[in-house]
Amino acid sequence: MWKLFHQFGSPPHFYRLAGYLIPWFGAAALILILVATYGGLVLAPADYQQGDGFRIIYVHVPSASMSLFAYTLMATAAGIGLIWRIKLAHAVAAAAAPIGASFTFLALATGSIWGKPMWGTWWAWDARLTSELILLFLFLGYMSLRAANDDTGKADRASGLLAVVGVVNVPIIHYSVEWWNSLHQGATIMKLGKPAITGDMLWPLLMMIAGFGCYFATVLMIRTRSQVLQRERNTHWLKEL
């Protein structure tokens, strides 16, 4: 177990493994997203209330769930890096932040485009919109703190600590904002029992989420690889490469 842990934490090993995995995840992402797009835009029936407008959820929901996933992953990686002093974990956290911020922005933008015809406004101070906006600021704060530190090791640990404190705070923020005001539609997939969405609409959505997940993994590995290249630029194994 520990041997595996250390092996995975070693940059040369990760560099090779990621190089091998990237095409597979990239191909899976491409296929899943293409099929889900066809399923979502062509096969799924139009919503009886929202018409074709609902179809934006095929971008909105996956990016919103990826934004939360990216923050959790970033904070977990940062925590691992802080506790066991694994440099690769910090590289993963650093690589995840901009992707997570982009997903958050995409979720906000698509939500806003959807909100204009449905709610009649580009922006409403609704609970989930607001907590997504705060999440965006958490990502931006993490990235600015990282950018403000010149020394990579110090930047890693300072921004890592912020991410860990942030992840403890995220549920509190979420529930405080929820309690403050909510007009967002209830969750449709993660309900206990039967989902409140028809199967024709559901499978492309789940497939799209899986596709976004593969895409996230692909970009994360590419970005982590370039982080590794930058951080290990003076080492032996890189010169041999």
Next chain:
Amino acid sequence: MSGPLSGFGVVLARDLRLAFRRPGEMANPLLFFILITAIFPLGLSPEPELLRTVAPGILWGAALLSSLLALDLLFKSDYEDGSLEQLVLSGHSLPVMVLAKTLAHWMVSGLPLVLIAPLLASALYLPAEAWGTLMLGLLLGTPTLSLLGAMGAALTTGLGTGSALLSLLVLPLATPILIFGARGVDLAVQGMDPVGPLYLLAAILFLALSLLPLAIATAVRISLD
């Protein structure tokens, strides 16, 4: 004095004495608090009805911003003259030491806000029944703001980035305090029981008191590297 709390009183007394020697700096957050509160009636309208409805938000927003203002100074001078390093090397428990520093900071920057809040509340036509809730909420909320701010200050000390980055780090984390605090006052104004949000503020304060000193201490160690 020995034990895990040794040094707590010493650091607290030292920071308070230093603060009282610079009364001008100490008064700044308070003046800022009054000024922000005064800006809103100028920008909105002097109508009592309107001011009464927005007063909880204005007072809590102003408290949040003024508690950010003084944070820059929390570790800066100690960092520059090396006494922060001495504190880390002293062998005392660093989380306890930073808790003492944060408490001193709260006593000079947070406590005055609590005490002056009723005066500003009356200027915004907030009914007197809500003053108690406002003060109690600020009493429970401002220490959390100081703790969160101290973590941000410890992370940005020595970076020379100014307070804009600090605000970006601390404000998103502080939103629950603002929501619960303002909502509590709101409930009191409407004649309802504000005890729910106050309990939540207290719960967050105890969570912050138990976890954030560790984070602040870690941040100080990172900054000194």
